[in-house]
Amino acid sequence: MTATLQAVSPDLIQALQAALGADHVFTDRERLEPFGRDETEDLHVWPEVAVFPGSTAEVQAVVRLAAKHQVPIVARGGGTGLSGGAIPVRGGIVLSTRRMNEILELDEANLVAVVQPGIVTQTFQETVEAKGLFYPPDPASRGSCVIGGNLAECAGGPRCVKYGVTRDYVLGLEVVLASGEVIRTGGKLYKDVTGYNLTQLFVGSEGTLGIITEATLRLIPLPPLNKTLMAPFPTLDQAAQAVSRIFQAGITPSACELLSQAALNATEEHLGKKFPREISEAAASLLLEVDGFHDDDVERDALRLGEVCLEVGAEDVLLAGTPERARELWGIRRSMGEAVKSQGDYREYDVAVPRALMPDALRAIDAVLEPLGLRALSYGHAGDGNLHVNVLRDALSAEAWAAALEQTGPAVVNAIVKLGGTISGEHGIGWIQRGLLGLQLSPANLALQRGIKASFDPHGILNPDKVLPPG
Numbered sequence: 001m002t003a004t005l006q007a008v009s010p011d012l013i014q015a016l017q018a019a020l021g022a023d024h025v026f027t028d029r030e031r032l033e034p035f036g037r038d039e040t041e042d043l044h045v046w047p048e049v050a051v052f053p054g055s056t057a058e059v060q061a062v063v064r065l066a067a068k069h070q071v072p073i074v075a076r077g078g079g080t081g082l083s084g085g086a087i088p089v090r091g092g093i094v095l096s097t098r099r100m101n102e103i104l105e106l107d108e109a110n111l112v113a114v115v116q117p118g119i120v121t122q123t124f125q126e127t128v129e130a131k132g133l134f135y136p137p138d139p140a141s142r143g144s145c146v147i148g149g150n151l152a153e154c155a156g157g158p159r160c161v162k163y164g165v166t167r168d169y170v171l172g173l174e175v176v177l178a179s180g181e182v183i184r185t186g187g188k189l190y191k192d193v194t195g196y197n198l199t200q201l202f203v204g205s206e207g208t209l210g211i212i213t214e215a216t217l218r219l220i221p222l223p224p225l226n227k228t229l230m231a232p233f234p235t236l237d238q239a240a241q242a243v244s245r246i247f248q249a250g251i252t253p254s255a256c257e258l259l260s261q262a263a264l265n266a267t268e269e270h271l272g273k274k275f276p277r278e279i280s281e282a283a284a285s286l287l288l289e290v291d292g293f294h295d296d297d298v299e300r301d302a303l304r305l306g307e308v309c310l311e312v313g314a315e316d317v318l319l320a321g322t323p324e325r326a327r328e329l330w331g332i333r334r335s336m337g338e339a340v341k342s343q344g345d346y347r348e349y350d351v352a353v354p355r356a357l358m359p360d361a362l363r364a365i366d367a368v369l370e371p372l373g374l375r376a377l378s379y380g381h382a383g384d385g386n387l388h389v390n391v392l393r394d395a396l397s398a399e400a401w402a403a404a405l406e407q408t409g410p411a412v413v414n415a416i417v418k419l420g421g422t423i424s425g426e427h428g429i430g431w432i433q434r435g436l437l438g439l440q441l442s443p444a445n446l447a448l449q450r451g452i453k454a455s456f457d458p459h460g461i462l463n464p465d466k467v468l469p470p471g
């Protein structure tokens with residue numbers, strides 16, 4: 001489907017400059033360099049041109065030109081993706097939404113916001129929070145990723161265990177299709193069953209079906225109170241058992257994160273500070289949070305959370321008595337991504353399994369890695385059964401590392417699929433995982449997905465070579 005894609009010609013550059021103004025079209029290598037990467041390992045592929053439209057009409061103009069010249073076009077948000085989604089692997093045009101960063105409407109009566117795709121997630125969240133409203137999806141990258149990228153990846157985060165993921169907050173979209181036509185889906189509607197649900201098809205489609213130019217997002221009232229706890233456990237199984245027991249006890253925490261000892265120790269090393277002994281020596285710890293609107297409810301839930309952890313065998317429960325202490329505990333979790341990076345080359349698997357099978361998943365992955373002499377730093381959103389397993393290259397040569405990855409990918413996926421799990425819980429398939437899709441999805445399922453792609457993008461210009469496997 002992508003065989004006829006063309007290189008960017010001088011004519012196309014001229015047409016892009018005429019459509020957007022020369023200031024909003026980059027062609028020199030120095031300024032193009034950052035648009036060849038995202039946060040996925042150390043991958044880089046040069047785009048031929050990067051463009052910065054300021055309106056839906058300008059996005060339309062760029063897409064029409066890409067369609068006319070049969071050139072690849074890759075939408076880009078904050079560039080924080082972890083599956084290579086925004087990397088222009090076939091060259092062509094990178095379309096950054098960074099100039100389209102406005103909140104167009106904050107409709108407090110309907111609890112809805114209408115936003116452009118380039119608004120930074122944290123900026124949007126802080127703006128609505130100042131009005132007592134809440135947009136919960138909170139990827140740990142929220143200070144640098146944007147809503148368009150979150151929609152395209154269906155981003156999750158720690159709070160999703162209670163509040164749901166990005167797709168649960170999307171009521172409607174405006175999308176520029178591969179032809180350059182614009183469609184609107186949904187609206188400020190909490191109920192709408194008219195036709196197929198295209199809104200939800202675009203969410204998580206990683207820029208392969210259309211370019212999102214506006215989103216209508218659901219908001220909820222902001223719970224003003226919360227309590228944070230950390231509970232270290234002598235075994236991984238006990239930590240996982242505590243997670244199941246918390247939900248069985250009727251408490252839905254607003255965060256429930258699992259931190260393995262190896263990941264905690266790497267974070268200590270990265271931050272250059274020692275955590276309390278109970279935490280740094282525990283096989284696994286849970287970072288828990290409860291929130292709500294009434295002091296009594298939040299106190300009671302926090303107390304009950306601690307009791308459940310102790311009943312299952314936690315060595316201690318550390319309750320953050322002040323917001324500063326809570327921030328410190330969260331700081332440990334939020335530094336883990338950087339701590340992994342500081343260890344050198346790594347490959348992240350973002351698998352999800354039924355919640356109670358997390359220890360089986362980690363053991364199965366260890367069984368794959370051990371014979372290859374590899375180790376992993378693991379942590380994740382335990383309440384969702386979503387684990388970030390970071391396999392480290394350590395001292396392997398580049399060739400041995402590449403060979404090891406050839407084996408670990410399929411082996412990890414097979415082990416996870418056997419447990420009823422999935423290749424990606426929230427980071428997407430993008431470029432680096434597409435070769436693994438056939439291990440999880442049946443040929444009939446894949447054929448249907450190829451048909452969807454072909455009907456939205458018959459010439460394969462939108463983010464080519466992403467999500468679907470070759471062939």
Ligand SMILES: Cc1cc2nc3c(=O)[nH]c(=O)nc-3n(C[C@H](O)[C@H](O)[C@H](O)COP(=O)(O)OP(=O)(O)OC[C@H]3O[C@@H](n4cnc5c(N)ncnc54)[C@H](O)[C@@H]3O)c2cc1C
Binds near residue numbers: 074078138139207338
């Ligand atoms: C330190 C760190 C922590 C992270 N933590 C989390 C986490 O907790 N949870 C989580 O889910 N993810 C997390 N991520 C991954 C990443 O931040 C998310 O996938 C995020 O949603 C990507 O948003 P972005 O704006 O950076 O998108 P980009 O990386 O720019 O793009 C991602 C994909 O979206 C497409 N895209 C971008 N904009 C549009 C648009 N307007 N229309 C159509 N397609 C578009 C791109 O083509 C690409 O395929 C983390 C990343 C880092 C580096």
